[in-house]
Amino acid sequence: MALGKYSRVDGRKSTNYISSITFVVFVALCLLGVWIMTSSSSSSIVPLKNVLDSETEVKQSTQVSETNVVVDTPTQSNVNTDNQSKQFEDNPGDLPEDATKGDITTTESPVDSDGKKSDESKATNEAQSQTPEEKKEVFPSGAQSELSNETVTQDASWATQAAESNKETTGSLESDTKTGYSWKICNVTAGPDYIPCLDNLQAIRSLRSTKHYEHRERHCPEDPPTCLVSLPEGYQRSIEWPTSREKIWYHNVPHTKLAEIKGHQNWVKVDGEYLTFPGGGTQFKHGALHYIDFIQQIVPDIAWGKRSRVILDVGCGVASFGGFLFDRDVLTMSFAPKDEHEAQVQFALERGIPALSAVMGTKRLPFPGRVFDIVHCARCRVPWHIEGGKLLLELNRMLRPGGFFVWSATPVYQKLAEDVEIWEAMKKLTKALCWELMSISKDRVNKVGVAIYQKPSSNECYETRSEMEPPLCKEFDDPNAAWNVPLQACIHKVPVGASERGSQWPEQWPARAEKPPYWLSSSQVGVYGKAAPEDFTADYEHWKRVVTKSYISGMGINWSTVRNVMDMRAVYGGFAAALRDMNVWVMNVVNIDAPDTLPIIFERGLFGIYHDWCQSFSTYPRTYDLLHADHIFSKIKQKCNFEAFVAEVDRILRPEGHLLVRDKAESISELENMFKSMHWEVRMTYTRDSEGLLCVKKSMWRPNEVVTIPYAIA
Ligand SMILES: *[C@@H]1O[C@H](CO)[C@@H](O)[C@H](O)[C@H]1NC(C)=O
Numbered sequence: 092m093a094l095g096k097y098s099r100v101d102g103r104k105s106t107n108y109i110s111s112i113t114f115v116v117f118v119a120l121c122l123l124g125v126w127i128m129t130s131s132s133s134s135s136i137v138p139l140k141n142v143l144d145s146e147t148e149v150k151q152s153t154q155v156s157e158t159n160v161v162v163d164t165p166t167q168s169n170v171n172t173d174n175q176s177k178q179f180e181d182n183p184g185d186l187p188e189d190a191t192k193g194d195i196t197t198t199e200s201p202v203d204s205d206g207k208k209s210d211e212s213k214a215t216n217e218a219q220s221q222t223p224e225e226k227k228e229v230f231p232s233g234a235q236s237e238l239s240n241e242t243v244t245q246d247a248s249w250a251t252q253a254a255e256s257n258k259e260t261t262g263s264l265e266s267d268t269k270t271g272y273s274w275k276i277c278n279v280t281a282g283p284d285y286i287p288c289l290d291n292l293q294a295i296r297s298l299r300s301t302k303h304y305e306h307r308e309r310h311c312p313e314d315p316p317t318c319l320v321s322l323p324e325g326y327q328r329s330i331e332w333p334t335s336r337e338k339i340w341y342h343n344v345p346h347t348k349l350a351e352i353k354g355h356q357n358w359v360k361v362d363g364e365y366l367t368f369p370g371g372g373t374q375f376k377h378g379a380l381h382y383i384d385f386i387q388q389i390v391p392d393i394a395w396g397k398r399s400r401v402i403l404d405v406g407c408g409v410a411s412f413g414g415f416l417f418d419r420d421v422l423t424m425s426f427a428p429k430d431e432h433e434a435q436v437q438f439a440l441e442r443g444i445p446a447l448s449a450v451m452g453t454k455r456l457p458f459p460g461r462v463f464d465i466v467h468c469a470r471c472r473v474p475w476h477i478e479g480g481k482l483l484l485e486l487n488r489m490l491r492p493g494g495f496f497v498w499s500a501t502p503v504y505q506k507l508a509e510d511v512e513i514w515e516a517m518k519k520l521t522k523a524l525c526w527e528l529m530s531i532s533k534d535r536v537n538k539v540g541v542a543i544y545q546k547p548s549s550n551e552c553y554e555t556r557s558e559m560e561p562p563l564c565k566e567f568d569d570p571n572a573a574w575n576v577p578l579q580a581c582i583h584k585v586p587v588g589a590s591e592r593g594s595q596w597p598e599q600w601p602a603r604a605e606k607p608p609y610w611l612s613s614s615q616v617g618v619y620g621k622a623a624p625e626d627f628t629a630d631y632e633h634w635k636r637v638v639t640k641s642y643i644s645g646m647g648i649n650w651s652t653v654r655n656v657m658d659m660r661a662v663y664g665g666f667a668a669a670l671r672d673m674n675v676w677v678m679n680v681v682n683i684d685a686p687d688t689l690p691i692i693f694e695r696g697l698f699g700i701y702h703d704w705c706q707s708f709s710t711y712p713r714t715y716d717l718l719h720a721d722h723i724f725s726k727i728k729q730k731c732n733f734e735a736f737v738a739e740v741d742r743i744l745r746p747e748g749h750l751l752v753r754d755k756a757e758s759i760s761e762l763e764n765m766f767k768s769m770h771w772e773v774r775m776t777y778t779r780d781s782e783g784l785l786c787v788k789k790s791m792w793r794p795n796e797v798v799t800i801p802y803a804i805a
Pocket residue numbers: 146147331649650651652
């Protein structure tokens with residue numbers, strides 16, 4: 092496996108380092124996340140918007156597109172009083188129950204939200220019919236040219252424009268919010284690469300053990316930082332996809348040593364002002380695509396892009412595998428531990444490839460059970476076989492019944508004593524897990540051997556094992572519980588009831604993106620109050636409408652420069668599904684106190700992650716080109732340090748990236764002020780009744796003042 096530090100660096104002396112790390116369990120990975128916050132606002136529909144295209148120099152009137160934006164509001168659950176960690180320990184499980192729960196507890200104003208919801212289409216029509224006037228109100232004459240002047244981002248008229256819209260559409264919405272924010276740069280040892288929950292050096296110093304890579308796990312500071320992360324010198328806008336898969340700006344990922352050290356290894360090279368990734372990156376000397384096709388050749392059932400759509404890549408290096416799987420219509424969540432010597436995950440992200448800083452240490456990875464179609468591990472040095480197979484059992488938890496584990500590592504094809512020993516141990520363990528060895532073959536071009544195993548889709552084998560080792564998990568152990576849950580060396584049975592998730596393989600991609608999963612039942616209440624399958628479909632229709640009518644053409648965003656998006660509160664993943672024909676990947680985040688809809692997102696062939704937005708996300712600064720924040724700011728405001736959350740949003744968004752906010756009107760105006768104080772450009776703002784929409788663009792600005800964060804100083 093690739094333990095960050097060991098894997099690539101040790102490529103050279105790999106044969107003897109396996110033994111030296113057997114005591115260390117660790118896995119690298121890259122992945123993405125999704126989350127959902129419970130939403131507390133009442134639903135409503137905002138018709139709307141218009142917008143100008145300021146990015147381009149040309150602003151003709153045609154660019155003022157009028158669109159209808161429906162602001163959906165999910166159920167209310169202001170009942171965030173639940174103890175989060177507790178809630179996660181006995182994770183309520185899949186969406187349905189949760190959603191139902193949410194519904195019951197929430198509805199502060201049931202009439203409001205329900206009424207509006209069910210009237211969605213009507214309201215939309217109304218909105219449409221009103222548009223001519225709306226347009227006039229929102230874009231008084233003269234405003235347009237100013238709006239489109241890129242240099243005028245701070246222009247008062249833009250602000251005035253917003254204020255006007257507010258006034259006209261919502262009556263008086265006096266902003267009593269703070270206007271004087273004084274942002275400071277974080278003085279931290281990690282500098283421009285600061286990840287607050289992974290660079291809490293004080294917490295790391297006080298760990299009693301790092302045997303299981305505890306020092307690469309999350310240790311979130313009690314008081315999350317409210318400072319802004321510095322920008323590497325010479326930083327510039329990332330190269331566009333797909334060129335970025337082959338080369339990135341050297342100054343954007345200031346790891347000069349890495350490139351020096353590894354220059355000869357054929358996976359990254361310094362080439363003038365670029366870093367290039369010859370041959371597709373580290374594992375594949377002769378092309379990742381060859382390797383990818385080879386895998387399908389030896390086990391045709393894998394059917395990339397059809398049966399196999401969402402995969403997990405463990406110890407991903409610079410995520411070339413995931414980067415090339417896009418060409419086969421496959422979405423790859425790659426992860427690796429944060430490692431200061433070789434920031435592989437950062438390289439991957441800068442290349443525009445999905446990746447996450449995470450480690451297989453002592454806790455479950457933040458994904459539901461049985462969601463990945465395939466788990467892959469190349470040059471994999473994870474000691475899967477030790478400690479009762481704990482780590483392999485974690486993969487087993489996340490793997491869909493009938494899914495494959497693709498393992499290409501030296502024990503598969505080398506005959507050194509330690510390889511043979513590991514192979515024997517794996518043979519025993521995979522047999523105990525009832526995994527069937529489908530193929531073991533050698534890709535002669537890339538000179539790697541691959542073993543492919545299949546997880547069973549029934550429980551017969553488990554029950555007829557000669558030894559009950561590893562044991563089956565306790566009945567009450569929920570495989571979907573994944574937030575701060577310790578790893579256990581036990582096997583979850585596979586679901587067999589026809590209506591249970593996991594008992595059938597999802598539809599082929601892309602059909603699975605659109606259809607409500609077979610296991611959503613009409614007797615379950617969805618997040619928005621309808622029967623779950625209907626709710627799912629309504630959500631999808633809603634986002635398709637918003638995306639085509641508003642986001643694509645109405646925000647002044649040049650989508651051809653957008654490589655990745657984070658939906659900060661994803662619910663069913665409808666927004667991501669609506670973007671699926673575009674050349675972007677979407678990290679869907681489901682907040683830990685929101686109804687657990689993440690399995691639905693995976694079922695439809697998208698991916699995501701659990702997260703707690705009161706903490707920092709496990710990604711490098713400047714990771715996402717676009718953030719979508721649907722009713723998340725107002726929720727966070729009620730329960731976490733709001734300034735810290737805004738600083739986190741700044742941290743993960745790339746300079747010149749966009750943030751789209753839909754939220755309560757009062758949050759919109761407060762946010763507008765906050766973002767202006769960070770010198771972001773307000774591209775569009777619109778409110779109507781109690782709901783609003785805001786589009787802002789981050790700039791390269793950084794404050795001059797500095798604040799030292801003691802817990803992040805080495
Ligand atoms: C959008 O970006 C692409 C790539 O940078 C560029 O070629 C194109 O002209 C841009 N489109 C507009 C409308 O600015």
